[in-house]
Amino acid sequence: MGQPTISIISVPFGYGAGRPGSEQGPDSILKFGLVKKLEQLGYDVDAGRRIQLPTSLTPYPTTRMKHVDQVMAVCSQLAREAASAASAGSIPLMLGGDHSIAMGSLAGLSRHYPNMGVIWVDAHSDLNTEITSPSGNMHGIPLAAALGLTQLKLTQILPGAVQLKPENCVIIGARDLDRDEKTLIRSRGITCFTMYEIDRLGIEHVVQEALRIAGTGTDGLHVSFDIDSVDPFEAPGTGTPVRGGLSYREAHLAMELMSESGLITSVDMVEVNPSLDRNNQTSKLAVELLGSLFGSRIL
Ligand SMILES: NC(=[NH2+])NCCC[C@H](N)C(=O)O
Numbered sequence: 001m002g003q004p005t006i007s008i009i010s011v012p013f014g015y016g017a018g019r020p021g022s023e024q025g026p027d028s029i030l031k032f033g034l035v036k037k038l039e040q041l042g043y044d045v046d047a048g049r050r051i052q053l054p055t056s057l058t059p060y061p062t063t064r065m066k067h068v069d070q071v072m073a074v075c076s077q078l079a080r081e082a083a084s085a086a087s088a089g090s091i092p093l094m095l096g097g098d099h100s101i102a103m104g105s106l107a108g109l110s111r112h113y114p115n116m117g118v119i120w121v122d123a124h125s126d127l128n129t130e131i132t133s134p135s136g137n138m139h140g141i142p143l144a145a146a147l148g149l150t151q152l153k154l155t156q157i158l159p160g161a162v163q164l165k166p167e168n169c170v171i172i173g174a175r176d177l178d179r180d181e182k183t184l185i186r187s188r189g190i191t192c193f194t195m196y197e198i199d200r201l202g203i204e205h206v207v208q209e210a211l212r213i214a215g216t217g218t219d220g221l222h223v224s225f226d227i228d229s230v231d232p233f234e235a236p237g238t239g240t241p242v243r244g245g246l247s248y249r250e251a252h253l254a255m256e257l258m259s260e261s262g263l264i265t266s267v268d269m270v271e272v273n274p275s276l277d278r279n280n281q282t283s284k285l286a287v288e289l290l291g292s293l294f295g296s297r298i299l
């Protein structure tokens with residue numbers, strides 16, 4: 001049986017973050033050999049899709065949030081690409097860019113997988129709203145938006161998009177949550193394996209649980225991987241680093257286990273910021289981790 005096609009969608013967009021540089025993420029990840037790595041694993045790779053910020057933008061109602069029009073324009077285009085790649089039967093792999101682009105991924109994918117599960121690997125929960133965001137940065141709201149908790153709706157990004165159900169959504173690696181995010185996690189019953197649970201239960205148990213929760217009774221399983229989930233010692237090239245993150249092996253094992261499940265239907269790799277990196281360590285790590293997620297093994 002042949003491997004499916006992986007459709008890489010580059011999203012060189014960083015206005016959702018508080019500091020520039022993540023727009024260089026896709027080119028850097030590609031430069032460090034992602035396509036070759038995936039081809040060696042036996043996939044057909046289509047790496048030609050690239051989302052650009054259009055020159056004319058539809059103005060959206062202004063809120064405290066920064067660059068909403070730009071985020072919406074990019075996410076709308078991305079949503080169309082992701083939906084078309086998924087309906088063509090391939091695995092969409094979105095290279096960010098900051099994490100606001102996940103709203104585009106999820107809007108598009110949800111049209112193809114209306115009962116989708118999501119595993120959100122991140123130091124943060126990205127569950128702020130236009131009201132609660134302490135920063136006004138759009139990369140702090142995408143999970144809340146996908147759950148229908150923000151004023152901005154996925155259907156404004158792509159007609160026909162379907163919002164996520166909280167019971168199909170699991171966060172792994174959290175260690176920097178804002179007060180209102182904590183309240184939301186509890187009140188909506190979102191499963192959140194913080195670093196505390198990872199320390200106590202081990203990453204294997206946590207990932208197996210996540211796969212069970214987000215992968216049971218769902219019709220697709222999306223992994224949204226924010227590189228800041230990994231400890232800044234291993235992944236310094238990111239805009240909002242937080243100490244106490246996943247170790248190098250924990251991150252790889254999480255990817256290996258998700259790969260072995262055979263459940264993953266789409267992936268975001270976001271928040272790689274080459275301008276903050278040390279010797280391209282973070283871009284190279286992103287390539288390696290995607291290798292593990294798509295079947296690379298030690299032996
Ligand atoms: N995708 C990210 N790196 N998000 C960081 C969010 C930080 C903070 N919670 C905020 O809303 O501003």
Ligand SMILES: [Mn+2]
Pocket residue numbers: 099122124126139226
């Ligand atoms: Mn994030």
Ligand SMILES: [Mn+2]
Pocket residue numbers: 122123124226228229240271
């Ligand atoms: Mn983050």
